[in-house]
Amino acid sequence: MNNLVLKLTGILAVLLPVLGILFSMSLKTDFVIGKNVLSDLGADSRTENLFNYSLILGGILSIIYFLNEKSLFGDSRISKRFFLVGSLGLAMLGLFPVYDASYWYFQRVMHWFGGLLFFVGFPLGMFTLGISLKPTRFRKFSFYYAILTLLVPAVLIFNNNMSVLQFSVVALIINWFFLFVVRVFRHKSIV
DSSP: OOHHHHHHHHHHHHHHHHHHHHHHHHHOTTOOBTTBOGGGGGGSTTTHHHHHHHHHHHHHHHHHHHHHOOSSSTTOHHHHHHHHHHHHHHHHHHHSOOOSTTSOHHHHHHHHHHHHHHHHHHHHHHHHHHHHSOSSHHHHHHHHHHHHHHHHHHHHGGGTOHHHHHHHHHHHHHHHHHHHHHHHHHSSOOO
16 A cells, blocks of 8 residues: 555544544534533434444544554554554444444444443553654653553543543544654654
């Protein structure tokens, strides 16, 4: 795959889900951060297609990006695997939306499993990449983001508010991934 095409794939993998979430939030006027979870956007007739397809496409593009990126990870193949797991989880969240508690059991389990893959895969990928890189500013940056992504759920879980937890972790992951792709776009490699 052409290097420029690969880098653009990485940027689109970030932008599509972010824009899908933001546009869906603007279309669902009764959506309130702190009250609703992100999955509510995938279950509303006004926003379900936009939200779910943006997650599916973002997950697929992330998988393509991480499968084809050769020089980026150096010796850290485990990081690449965690990122692939997180990307699969992102696509699964869009493939298996949950409309209400009475919805088909398999659909709810697959949605929950996709969320688990996403919310565990990306932070662990960030963490393992951060500790495997040569001592650079990006290594510190990656490591601190990973620590934050792992600590935020631990702190917020006591708040018993899944909405705040989701938004906090998603914001950190999106921010890290976007900066990661921008850094890769500027340089041939981060290792």
